[in-house]
Amino acid sequence: MSRLSNDLSFVRALCQKLRVPELKYLQDFGTSTDKTLDLEGVRQHFVLEVGQYEVSLLDHLKKHYEGAQKSGVNNIAFILDRCFDVWLRKNCFPHEIANILSVWRFSLFTIIFLEQKKVFQQEGVDQKKILASVIGLLELIATDCIGWSAVPERSKHLLLEQLNDVSTQVIANLHSNLELIEDAELKWKDFQDKQRSKFTKVTQRLIESESQLCWKRFSFWCAQSYIDSVFARKKLPESLQCFLDSYWLNSVAVHLVCEDGLHVRLDAEIDKLTQSLMKAFCQQGKALFQLADSLVDDLKKVLDRSNIAYDESIFNALEESMVSLLKQEFCDSFVPYTSVPTDITLNEQFSHFDISRILYKDEVGDSSVPQNDSVEKLNLEESDWFVMGTDQASSPSMILLNRFDYAGLFLFGNYLGMKTGIYTRQELDHLLNQGEIKPYKQGESFSVVFNACVKGLMRVADSQQKARIAAAEKAKEEAERLLEEKRLAEEEAEKRAQEIAERTKELLKRREDKKKAQLEVSALAKVQKLTIGAWVSLTIGDQAERYKLVVKIAASSKFIFVDKLGIKKKEYKEVDLVDLVVTNKMEFLSDGAEFEDSLQRVVSRLRMAK
Incomplete structure (x- = not known):
């Protein structure tokens, strides 16, 4: 596999990192499910719709491919739109030429898009050479178009038709075939050689x-x-x-x-x-x-x-x-x-x-004739281009064909070599000072603008990435802080719940203890009231049995019970009886008062009998 060029690698990295606020992004190549971009469809619509100087790949994609795009597609279009807009603005081409050259952004879009899609993986394809060839041809055409003017009307179509033919061949090259680009370059050079030959003969x-x-x-x-x-x-x-x-x-x-x-x-x-x-x-x-x-x-x-x-x-x-x-x-x-x-x-x-x-006779002339005027300051030389007006894009241009320095005259012609005027030094100085004629401003080459734009956007992308990392770190710290606060709150809540539960348990215990104490006091009172002959019901296991108190020893707090046959069955301490009463295992059937009454009656009868 051919190794990716540094330039395309740099652009690929930029396409992955850059985020334009007003654009909507999907995931990167190979990870999203949006429909595949149809390059031929994009090219046909894009070329047909080019009628304005400010033609935009982004606007075109938005119009024909609604919704969000993958970051690679969006960013390639954004980068190339920016590069071409800056380059065309700096060079001030005539509108007819600018409209044609503006469409070349699609050719670069194709190269970078296919590289992003990993199409260039077969042996023998040199992406850097392909990109350099297209940019080199674009810069060659831009240089050769310097001085072109829409006047005279009968001659303007020669260059425009050739430029359209070459542009169509380059833009239709959807698979970035290097031979097609080289063939287009040869066609353009052949056309320019013929034009230069005609220009030289005429001039x-x-x-x-x-x-x-x-x-x-x-x-x-x-x-x-x-x-x-x-x-x-x-x-x-x-x-x-x-x-x-x-x-x-x-x-x-x-x-x-x-x-x-x-x-x-x-x-x-x-x-x-x-x-x-x-x-x-x-x-x-x-x-x-x-x-x-x-x-x-x-x-x-x-x-x-x-x-x-x-x-x-x-x-x-x-x-x-x-x-x-x-x-x-x-x-x-x-x-x-x-x-x-x-x-x-x-x-x-x-x-x-x-x-x-x-x-x-033998006099020797001064080799320099210093004059403090605009002509001297500009150091005009033959083949220098000038604009006859304030707007370079719409004003006709002229080239300095010859200087007749002995007479102080300057001969100018157009891009066809036809005479446009001859001016004295004073006339030319006046026109330059008034701005009616000004030097042709040749802008920067596309490669310089492209590199500057990519590097500038990379700095922005790096800043965005750092901001995203910082934001992620901040969000992480915030999340960790919130989690810690939640943990502490939960621990505090759990602690408070435990404290409340303990207090509640303690209160319940106190209440139960109090209730138990009351029950024990009541039970003790009942136990203490038991007298000989009192009947009680004791529940042992699941069986409830009736017993009669026959012995109550106050000194040792001992109680002895017998069954209905008079056989001894149970012996309890006072405290044991209280527990039985509290736990509802003993029920008082009678307190022994009847026995006392009977005993008293018997004693009374015995006394009366004596």
Whole structure:
């Protein structure tokens, strides 16, 4: 048998220990009699009912399996509901993707449920690998879905349809077949490879075209700014103004070079010729005599080298202006230099650029251009994702495709590689500060959330178990205390009962003794009254016999009885007669008074006879 992985063992232990207050629990697996959970039935109903972001395994189980569930079933559903809800909330997926990924909780439910049911006991099944494969595929899909947006409408179904197909294959895998999961992963990777290939081709063409356009516009603006800086507040002949506007502006732009993607360098010869034009036509004096012979030829060579077509008449006009200057014939007719009208968007895009940063000759540019703004603080890099709105789940996303640092421009595109916008540094800083654009918040991976949730719930379960143990100990102590109190009460009651019984017995004894004493006194009185000739009935055994008292000796308290024939039968002490009377064994038939009367009459007759 394959050994259970630590992860699943940890989850199994949690499922056995955790108790959620609002849930009803039966006994654990194998010990209860509730109906077996039908995974296929659960899956079909669960998938069909998924239409909301907050889909819950627990609610589904309650709806289709009424009553209490085994602790394993309830707790697996509770744990996975919690993990997925936290993970989806942290990652802020678009609702369309979140709804699909949310259903994956059933796949994990199947794996853990079957492990709890001890299905994975045959050789060759690696539960840890199965669980890791499903979570790994889920995290891969989550990463690949970053930047996806529901717009444009015509393209959104490509990813959703593929995601639905892969999800259906994984969720329908009720026996956790590793090959099916691996096949689903291969399908997803193949789809993503094709999408990345398309994205790369589209973005390469976009970056190339935007780079050319950006450099063309920027170099033209730099050339214009450079010429403006050289001839600012200068007066010059109209021929030079025309040459600068029509030819030299383009020539300067052609000879600007971007170094390291950040610095702009102007060809030293162009800078020298520009300065020569200014000195020759605007400062006059000796410079004109020094430059007049070669200036026009040098200008023509530069234009030819730059493939800029020109009309000879412009140079004829320049030569005529130089001759006039040498003769000093029309200096007063010079006009102030005017800049060539340019597209207003050029100033909007590049007005922040400091023309003094153009490098000349052997100057070395500063490798860093510190700016205390949001762009600098965020340290934006190509392939960084951003959200165009406040709600990441519903707002379109865009990726930074390229930075034109020399011009301070940032090119953005969508997940398809299509251009979404190009922003100046100032515009981007403003949008970031206002929150209209914000960095894409990529949440934690599912494995991190899963482990954190399981560990957190385990701490809760441990606390619950300790509380249950403490409660059981307390209940045991309380029961023992109550039993002890009951025992003591029973002993006290028994003691009191014994005391009452003893007192009652004593009272009864006293009463009987008193009664006996009374009987003895009465009996003694009767015995003492016996006289000679008294008849009594004595019960010996079952026989009652009649006896006559014939002798009564007062000194020795002796009484002698005879039967009716005068034969001596009984002799008793006074105390014996009292006992016989008290015990009702002797009954007085006569007390002997008749004998005394007869005797007295006999004595009286005898006396009278004398």
